[in-house]
Amino acid sequence: MQLFIIRHGKTDWNFQKRIQGQTDIPLNEEGIKQAKQAKEILHHENIHIIFSSPLTRAKQTADIINEDAKVPIRYDKRIIERNFGKFEGITKQDISNEEIEDLWRYNKPKQYLQAESVQDFYSRIFDFMEEIRKNYTDKNVLLVIHRAVAIAVNAYCEGTLPEDIDIHKRKT
Numbered sequence: 001m002q003l004f005i006i007r008h009g010k011t012d013w014n015f016q017k018r019i020q021g022q023t024d025i026p027l028n029e030e031g032i033k034q035a036k037q038a039k040e041i042l043h044h045e046n047i048h049i050i051f052s053s054p055l056t057r058a059k060q061t062a063d064i065i066n067e068d069a070k071v072p073i074r075y076d077k078r079i080i081e082r083n084f085g086k087f088e089g090i091t092k093q094d095i096s097n098e099e100i101e102d103l104w105r106y107n108k109p110k111q112y113l114q115a116e117s118v119q120d121f122y123s124r125i126f127d128f129m130e131e132i133r134k135n136y137t138d139k140n141v142l143l144v145i146h147r148a149v150a151i152a153v154n155a156y157c158e159g160t161l162p163e164d165i166d167i168h169k170r171k172t
Contacts, residue, residue: 018090047142051073
């Protein structure tokens with residue numbers, strides 16, 4: 001399997017540095033342009049199937065990328081962005097470094113109101129990746145996902161344990 005990973009295009013909340021999580025925000029004009037650029041980059045990659053988060057920003061990105069290729073798109077809830085609970089919609093400057101670290105601490109996480117646990121988040125991403133690995137061994141697969149999901153997918157592919165990942169040092 002050859003795996004391609006694309007993060008959705010930019011949204012107004014990205015521009016405003018707001019935590020999006022599972023809040024369903026559409027692409028802005030820049031995000032639409034980014035999706036069109038991704039389509040051009042992936043044009044010659046012979047993608048067989050696209051898996052996308054069901055959130056609008058990812059679906060829009062997947063649809064734009066697929067305009068010419070016209071391959072099957074499967075929307076899978078397991079690759080939706082992590083639910084950040086009470087932090088969704090706030091700006092990153094309104095959350096303390098300690099809260100950010102608590103939100104991502106794997107071994108001893110502090111559970112914030114309505115936020116998905118780190119363990120549950122990684123479990124669903126790894127479950128998805130296991131299924132893809134088993135069922136699409138001879139295919140070119142494109143994932144249209146979110147930042148945190150991309151970090152978890154990379155961890156799966158690299159065989160990195162979630163407790164060894166420093167979310168703040170990863171660039172995806």
